Amino acid sequence: MLEVVVLGVLAVAAASLDAVLAGGPGPFREAARLLVLERRTTPQADRLLARIGAIALPLAAALAALVVPFGGHAALDTRVGVVWFNAMEVVGWAAVWLVGWGANSAFALVGGYRFIAQGLAYELPHMFALITAALAAHSLDLRAIGAAQGGLWFGVWMPVAFAVYLVSALAMAFWGPFGAPLGADIAGGAALELPGPDRLVFLAGRYGLLAVASAVAVPLFLGGGGGPVLPAWLWSLVKTCAVLALLVWARRRLPVLRMDRFVQAAWVVLIPAVLLQMLVVAVVVVD
Amino acid sequence: MGLRERLRGFAARSPRPFVVSAADGTGDRLAVEAGLRARRWRPAVSPAETGVLVVCGHPGEALAEAIDVVWSAMPGPRARIRPDELDGIEPDGLESDGLESDGAPRGAASPSDDVGMADRADDRDGLRLDVLHVPLGPVLADWPAGLRLDLALQGDVVQSAEAVIVDAGGGSFWAGREAARRLDGAARFLRVAGWADAARRAAVLRDDVLDGRPVRDRFEALERTVRRSRLLRWMTRGVGNLAPDAVERHGVPAWCVGDVAGRLDGWLREIGAALDGGGTPGGHDRDEALVSVLPELVTGADLGQARLIVASLDPDLAAVTARA
Known part of the structure; x- marks a missing residue:
């Protein structure tokens, strides 16, 4: 279970880095502020649904963290880690939708819509990127995929799949350029009406998802725990921190993407590109 | 304790x-x-x-x-x-x-977030969908002060809109401060576009211009960043396109013609020119006319586009004479 705890700590570190980059108060102060905020709800809100959604997000992140390997060891001993990670990530869709729907508020509802459209855009390219790495390693086990990159990292010889994975990591955590579901233009979107403590839980879940998505990039594309001198678990940690820092940094550096334009690019450009990548990988692997 | x-x-x-x-x-x-x-x-x-x-x-x-x-x-x-x-x-x-106390609602919901009554109508694809009546503003972040847009939404697409001036008058703060006005507009536009970093830089430049500090180099750097952003151009090109005949029909200034991307480009040019001390564009903005073109511009747009359109026109209602 140590791996899950480490990812939790990384999520807090990501929130701290984000606060520094934004020039705002740190995550603990913000958490205290949200905790003492009075509960209030909109008329006829479905509080149960909204609360289920808020809790589902960190739960999904924690469950996904079970299969993330540091070095060669993951909390849960399973041979289908890639599938498990993918399934937990999709739980996030339900979480955001329930939160947006449950508030009985127009902007929150629009935030929910936006995330569903975003899912339609990123999920297929994302799954093909996962499958490409799994195909090359002949395994759905994240530990085996990490160990299969002795000579050359998958990220190096399948750059399209790696790039698509990084894009989809931002999208699944509705982060930065994919932050429209919680957009400032709709006053905070899906999270608009969440009472303070629920908001804290929900946003913590988002950082958790971001940390897990960063950590999964390491066995998939960055050679897992491979590297000189340092022990394997430490290499995993160092690489995870690097990916996580990159994703956090990207948040404020790019404008937000609207799905009315991005969906088209995702289907016309990203899906064919990653399929082509998979074809190349398949040919190389079969040889 | x-x-x-x-x-x-x-x-x-x-x-x-x-x-x-x-x-x-x-x-x-x-x-x-x-x-x-x-x-x-x-x-x-x-x-x-x-x-x-x-x-x-x-x-x-x-x-x-x-x-x-x-x-x-x-x-x-x-x-x-x-x-x-x-x-x-x-x-x-x-x-x-x-x-x-677990959530007994205190007072009414804010006007901007109550779903209210939904009725039904055909949408642009001929589907029968719920219509929500949602006001944008007047209490909304990065929104022109005193403006309210009453929208009829299906999903997040605006089916019809009406612009209401809720608060006006007092005299424009920006008279003789063209560069700062556009920097402020750009900062709020960039925040609406979700680009926090660029927005922050624009806001700092605005404050420095007002304080009389030199900003020329930093402005050029910001201008390069914004102009080079393919993502921003991709998201703003073709949005909120105002036809040239609107200049006569509504009396809006000529810089408004074109799309959101074009208007932002125009602002950047205008700021550059104003910082050089030259060519302040003639006359003021006829802000009331800017409000009057909003309904037809946002109709058919989605909510995100509508926010960008309003931010790219940025009417200053302090310059509009208050009505009884």
Whole structure:
């Protein structure tokens, strides 16, 4: 279970880095502020649904963290880690939708819509990127995929799949350029009406998802725990921190993407590109 | 001293105020934004996520009413302050039972977030969908002070719109400050576009221009960053396209013709020219005309596009004569 705890700590570190980059108060102060905020709800809100959604997000992140390997060891001993990670990530869709729907508020509802459209855009390219790495390693086990990159990292010889994975990591955590579901233009979107403590839980879940998505990039594309001198678990940690820092940094550096334009690019450009990548990988692997 | 009081004391040192401005509140708003930056506080994007409300300027009756509705629905511990009171925020004495009271709604919902009654109509694809009547503004972050757009939405697509001037008059803060006005417009536009970093740089430049500090080099760097952003161009090209005949029909200034991307480009050019001390564009903006083109421009757009369109026209209602 140590791996899950480490990812939790990384999520807090990501929130701290984000606060520094934004020039705002740190995550603990913000958490205290949200905790003492009075509960209030909109008329006829479905509080149960909204609360289920808020809790589902960190739960999904924690469950996904079970299969993330540091070095060669993951909390849960399973041979289908890639599938498990993918399934937990999709739980996030339900979480955001329930939160947006449950508030009985127009902007929150629009935030929910936006995330569903975003899912339609990123999920297929994302799954093909996962499958490409799994195909090359002949395994759905994240530990085996990490160990299969002795000579050359998958990220190096399948750059399209790696790039698509990084894009989809931002999208699944509705982060930065994919932050429209919680957009400032709709006053905070899906999270608009969440009472303070629920908001804290929900946003913590988002950082958790971001940390897990960063950590999964390491066995998939960055050679897992491979590297000189340092022990394997430490290499995993160092690489995870690097990916996580990159994703956090990207948040404020790019404008937000609207799905009315991005969906088209995702289907016309990203899906064919990653399929082509998979074809190349398949040919190389079969040889 | 219990845990709750300690938490509250710890949190109170960095509140997250929601800032709302009356038409004549621009000067106050700039002071508040600078004050927040200096204290390393961040503004809230909605009144629902905070208990601290800052009211800039002097709201007229209609706007004051809208602000009261929002205020009554904000979660405690609450404080409603003037722009010069950032250091003396005293939350109301919300008792601990208030913290535990589980969600009985206090007061009405804010006008911007109540779904209200839904009816049904055919959408653009001939599907029968719910129609929601949703006001945009007047209490909304990065929104022209005093403006309200009454929208009929299907999903997040605007089916029809009506522009209402809720608060106006007081005289424009920007007279003779063209560069700062456009930098302020650009900062709010970039925030609406979700580009926090560029927005922050534009806001800092705006404050420096007003203080008479040299900004030419930093502005050129920002201009390069914004112009080179393919993502921003991709998201703004072809959005909110205003046909040339609108100049005659509505009396809007010529710079408004074209799409959102074009208008932002125009602003950047205008700021550059104004900083060089030359060619301040003639006449003022006929801000009332800017409001009158909004309904037809946002109809058919989605909510995100509608926000960009409004931000790219940025009417200053302080320059509009107040009506009875």
